[in-house]
Amino acid sequence: MKMEKMKKKRVIVIGGGAAGMQTALRLARRGIEPVIVEKEAELGGKLRGWYVLFPTFTPASEVLNELRRRVHECGIETVLSAQVTGIAPRSVELADGRRIDGDAVVVATGFSLFDASVKEEYGYGIYDNVYTSVDIERMLGEGRVAKADGSRPKRIAFLHCVGSRDEKVCQQHCSRVCCITGVKQAMEMKRLFPDADVFNFYMDIRMFGPGYEEMYREAQQQYNVHFVRGRISEASPMLDGRIQIKAEDTLTGRPLRMSVDMLVLLVGMRANDDNAALAAGAGLRQSPSGFLAARDHFLGSVRSEVEGIYYAGTVTAPKNIGETLNEAAAAADAVAEALGA
Amino acid sequence: MAAINFGYTISRPRAIDLDRNNLRKSDEILREMPELQTCIGCGSCTAVCTAGNLTEFNFRKVHTLVRRGEYQGAYEEMNKCMLCGKCRLVCPRGINTRGVVLLIKRKLGDF
Amino acid sequence: MMKRNSWQDYQKQIADDRYYYGRSCIRQNFFPGSEKAFIDILRNDLGRDLLDDPMHSSCTGIGYHSDIVPLETIMTVVARQFALMNEAGYENFVSSCITSFGVYTEVLATWAEFPETEEKARENLFKATGREFRKPASLAHTSDVVFHFRNEIAARAKRRLVNVATGEPLRVVEHIGCHYAKIFPKSGIGGSEFPYVLAGMVEAWGGECVDYPERRHCCGFGFRNYLVQANRGYSIANSHKKLESLAPYKPDFIVANCPGCAMFLDKWQYTIAEMEGTTYGENGHGIPVLTYEEMAGLVLGYDPWALGMQMHQVDVEPLLDKMGVEYDPAAKYLGRNGKYIGKPASAVVNCCPTDTVYGIRE
Numbered sequence: 001m002k003m004e005k006m007k008k009k010r011v012i013v014i015g016g017g018a019a020g021m022q023t024a025l026r027l028a029r030r031g032i033e034p035v036i037v038e039k040e041a042e043l044g045g046k047l048r049g050w051y052v053l054f055p056t057f058t059p060a061s062e063v064l065n066e067l068r069r070r071v072h073e074c075g076i077e078t079v080l081s082a083q084v085t086g087i088a089p090r091s092v093e094l095a096d097g098r099r100i101d102g103d104a105v106v107v108a109t110g111f112s113l114f115d116a117s118v119k120e121e122y123g124y125g126i127y128d129n130v131y132t133s134v135d136i137e138r139m140l141g142e143g144r145v146a147k148a149d150g151s152r153p154k155r156i157a158f159l160h161c162v163g164s165r166d167e168k169v170c171q172q173h174c175s176r177v178c179c180i181t182g183v184k185q186a187m188e189m190k191r192l193f194p195d196a197d198v199f200n201f202y203m204d205i206r207m208f209g210p211g212y213e214e215m216y217r218e219a220q221q222q223y224n225v226h227f228v229r230g231r232i233s234e235a236s237p238m239l240d241g242r243i244q245i246k247a248e249d250t251l252t253g254r255p256l257r258m259s260v261d262m263l264v265l266l267v268g269m270r271a272n273d274d275n276a277a278l279a280a281g282a283g284l285r286q287s288p289s290g291f292l293a294a295r296d297h298f299l300g301s302v303r304s305e306v307e308g309i310y311y312a313g314t315v316t317a318p319k320n321i322g323e324t325l326n327e328a329a330a331a332a333d334a335v336a337e338a339l340g341a
Numbered sequence: 342m343a344a345i346n347f348g349y350t351i352s353r354p355r356a357i358d359l360d361r362n363n364l365r366k367s368d369e370i371l372r373e374m375p376e377l378q379t380c381i382g383c384g385s386c387t388a389v390c391t392a393g394n395l396t397e398f399n400f401r402k403v404h405t406l407v408r409r410g411e412y413q414g415a416y417e418e419m420n421k422c423m424l425c426g427k428c429r430l431v432c433p434r435g436i437n438t439r440g441v442v443l444l445i446k447r448k449l450g451d452f
Numbered sequence: 453m454m455k456r457n458s459w460q461d462y463q464k465q466i467a468d469d470r471y472y473y474g475r476s477c478i479r480q481n482f483f484p485g486s487e488k489a490f491i492d493i494l495r496n497d498l499g500r501d502l503l504d505d506p507m508h509s510s511c512t513g514i515g516y517h518s519d520i521v522p523l524e525t526i527m528t529v530v531a532r533q534f535a536l537m538n539e540a541g542y543e544n545f546v547s548s549c550i551t552s553f554g555v556y557t558e559v560l561a562t563w564a565e566f567p568e569t570e571e572k573a574r575e576n577l578f579k580a581t582g583r584e585f586r587k588p589a590s591l592a593h594t595s596d597v598v599f600h601f602r603n604e605i606a607a608r609a610k611r612r613l614v615n616v617a618t619g620e621p622l623r624v625v626e627h628i629g630c631h632y633a634k635i636f637p638k639s640g641i642g643g644s645e646f647p648y649v650l651a652g653m654v655e656a657w658g659g660e661c662v663d664y665p666e667r668r669h670c671c672g673f674g675f676r677n678y679l680v681q682a683n684r685g686y687s688i689a690n691s692h693k694k695l696e697s698l699a700p701y702k703p704d705f706i707v708a709n710c711p712g713c714a715m716f717l718d719k720w721q722y723t724i725a726e727m728e729g730t731t732y733g734e735n736g737h738g739i740p741v742l743t744y745e746e747m748a749g750l751v752l753g754y755d756p757w758a759l760g761m762q763m764h765q766v767d768v769e770p771l772l773d774k775m776g777v778e779y780d781p782a783a784k785y786l787g788r789n790g791k792y793i794g795k796p797a798s799a800v801v802n803c804c805p806t807d808t809v810y811g812i813r814e
Contacts, residue, residue, distance in 0.1 A: 117458065120645035126455045205381070217434075220379040224371060226408070229382055236665040239700050244665040249357055251382045251405045258359030345726040348681050352689040 008033040009339045012092050012100055014084050015108035017045020018321055019313025019328045021067045023106050026332030028074045032341050035077040035100060037084055037092060043068055045110055051140040053321055054177075054184040055211035063321065084109075084274075087282040089308025104335050107278070107292065107304070108312040108328065111269040114163025114171065121234040122162070122265055129243050130235060132162075133178065133266045136185050145192055149241065153196055153261035156189050157245055158182045159232045160202040164268030173289040175268030175318045179206045182266045183219045190223040199226045199260070201247055209320060230256065235263055269318040282306060291317050302331035310335050362410030370407065370448055377404060377441055379434040386428035386438055392421045400428060400438065407445055416449045456651065459642035462633075466600040467544035467590045471502045472537040474556075476549030477510050478711035479743075485760020487548055489745040490594050497608060497752055498601055502546075507536050513551040517675040527573040528580065530559045535577065535585035543589040546597055550710035553593040554631025557639045560587065593632065595709050595744050599641055599649045602656040610753030613659030615704070616776035621660040622704040625739075626650035627694075627717060629710025630670050650707055650744060657751045666697035672720075673712040691720040695739075699732045705740040705771050707747050717741045719765045725800040738766030738801035750777060757783055762793075767802050 016038030024034035086093035128148035271290030515521035563570035633640025642648030672690025708714035
């Protein structure tokens with residue numbers, strides 16, 4: 001009896017992004033021994049590609065470095081470059097044949113990014129000067145935002161909902177964070193290029209988080225960002241390498257066309273590519289959007305339908321960093337309660 | 342040259358062409374009244390509009406067209422406004438709509 | 453040059469031999485030489501078997517898209533074409549018209565999706581003609597077949613799409629036609645956004661395609677938009693928009709995939725010149741518009757007048773000179789057996805008639 005009490009419970013956390021690291025930290029605080037299994041060679045997940053976070057312009061590295069520091073400080077075991085191929089309530093299988101055992105599993109595998117080249121009409125990967133929001137974050141991080149030929153853009157268009165709310169590419173859900181990302185990046189562009197005109201083309205503007213609506217208004221009123229309610233239908237190249245775009249200005253009921261120096265596609269969050277295989281093997285349920293379905297939306301939002309398998313972060317739905325971190329803590333608490341720790 | 346009449350003309354494009362439209366006046370208007378840019382197109386102004394109940398006048402559409410550099414007819418349209426101010430009471434963005442009407446009339450009297 | 457890396461995602465099965473040929477209404481009237489060239493190239497240059505069956509009819513696509521021919525009727529007509537193909541012992545249908553190709557694709561897809569419509573077509577066909585049919589093993593547009601043989605044609609090429617004076621590749625605008633892949637993107641080589649069917653030929657034969665802002669835009673035919681005279685302003689406005697958009701790229705010629713597009717992009721240049729005085733191309737003499745068979749025929753060394761290029765509104769001689777094609781200017785309006793076929797009145801976009809003094813028609 002005493003021996004059993006002394007032996008720490010061990011929980012496998014799949015995914016070493018914001019959700020996985022936070023889950024592991026919280027588990028460790030509750031006296032559980034977590035092990036993070038990460039497919040990349042380092043911890044951090046998608047956050048590694050982000051420059052600053054909305055709505056406060058906090059550098060993503062601040063959050064990331066602090067999480068990594070705490071993980072290191074707590075001496076949390078991490079298995080890197082390890083692709084999980086199978087999940088059971090008390091173990092995971094890795095691609096190299098290894099098996100890791102534990103008392104429970106938290107799936108924090110996150111999302112996949114929508115591949116903008118699937119929307120062929122926008123010519124991503126074909127035309128220079130068509131970018132994704134991820135490219136812009138990378139360029140901001142590198143400290144060099146410019147047109148393909150290195151010159152300063154004078155006119156920039158952002159297109160919302162690329163790979164979100166779009167039946168044509170089988171992505172019917174709203175990715176939630178792209179709206180505010182579009183507002184944030186539009187403001188960053190205006191800061192870098194005060195003389196440039198910035199246009200955001202949107203279907204609906206969804207400012208769900210604290211401070212988001214205020215930021216949207218600031219972008220309009222202080223930064224003079226133009227918001228056009230209409231979806232860009234196609235992008236084509238011009239003789240000088242700029243991009244011609246077409247849309248309907250739905251508020252005036254007329255077609256609209258213009259040329260821009262840069263077209264930025266705000267790409268959405270897709271269900272993780274690995275979800276189908278993992279779900280099938282473990283008996284987990286996927287929602288119609290492909291994200292993994294929690295037991296229920298209210299009191300069981302971090303539990304799967306399989307006893308011993310839990311969820312944290314964007315594996316179940318698009319979320320922002322704050323929500324992800326909170327949910328990771330909730331998942332860790334649910335695991336700890338179930339294990340009696 | 343003596344153009345041949347084939348019984349039809351080449352239809353003119355209806356598109357708002359932001360490459361061709363001169364946005365100078367629009368920029369001036371937005372500089373004087375940046376809050377106009379915060380319009381979210383909710384339609385409350387048009388819903389309560391006294392003039393709009395009697396005529397085709399649509400305040401939202403006219404100021405949006407002006408912001409896109411489509412000035413033709415904007416002055417005449419804004420003349421339909423009776424300046425009753427009901428739109429200002431309902432605007433969720435707090436835009437001084439009556440001020441917008443007067444500003445557009447002042448700036449676009451020539452068009 | 454354009455990075456069309458996505459075209460390989462859209463491949464389709466194209467039969468290698470034994471085709472049943474479905475002709476085009478527009479082309480038999482406006483570009484009869486192109487259909488003849490397709491048959492000659494396949495039979496004589498490539499040694500393929502193709503049946504040009506006098507029994508087959510119009511697909512009635514023009515009537516269908518103008519709301520004159522009902523769906524059930526066009527399905528029965530399509531069923532009859534397939535029955536004729538079966539009776540002749542062929543199973544690879546090749547259509548010479550984009551609209552027909554679109555019709556066949558649409559009918560086959562509708563039959564697959566709604567089997568009761570196929571049953572109805574079978575019943576109608578049997579009642580009307582006593583015929584039965586099997587669906588084709590493969591369905592292709594004639595340009596798909598030329599694309600399929602583009603490298604064989606390149607290997608036999610007598611000339612290339614190159615300016616003989618400068619050695620530079622010719623700059624080519626390719627126009628695909630809405631019914632090729634805009635309805636069913638998977639039915640076309642390269643899909644609907646970046647079709648490769650014509651670009652593949654141009655590149656294989658030494659030319660260079662230009663991409664321009666209104667590349668995907670419709671030529672404006674639009675059936676009802678053209679067929680009713682009062683609506684033609686909408687029709688011509690589309691070609692006008694395209695020509696305005698492509699002219700700054702200074703293309704040497706336009707190659708069109710679709711009978712209607714080839715006709716309108718060519719003939720509207722004359723109309724625009726006469727209505728507004730706007731002309732395109734070098735010296736304002738228009739931009740020649742070719743069919744892909746004419747392009748292939750020139751590459752293979754066919755005589756331009758045998759290809760029917762005297763039927764064009766915009767004269768092709770400047771292009772022939774650029775390519776180094778030898779031709780007899782005096783033979784232009786001599787038809788088969790040397791018979792004079794008549795000559796068009798001079799116009800701004802025609803550069804060759806000697807009775808026009810250019811630029812000062814006012």
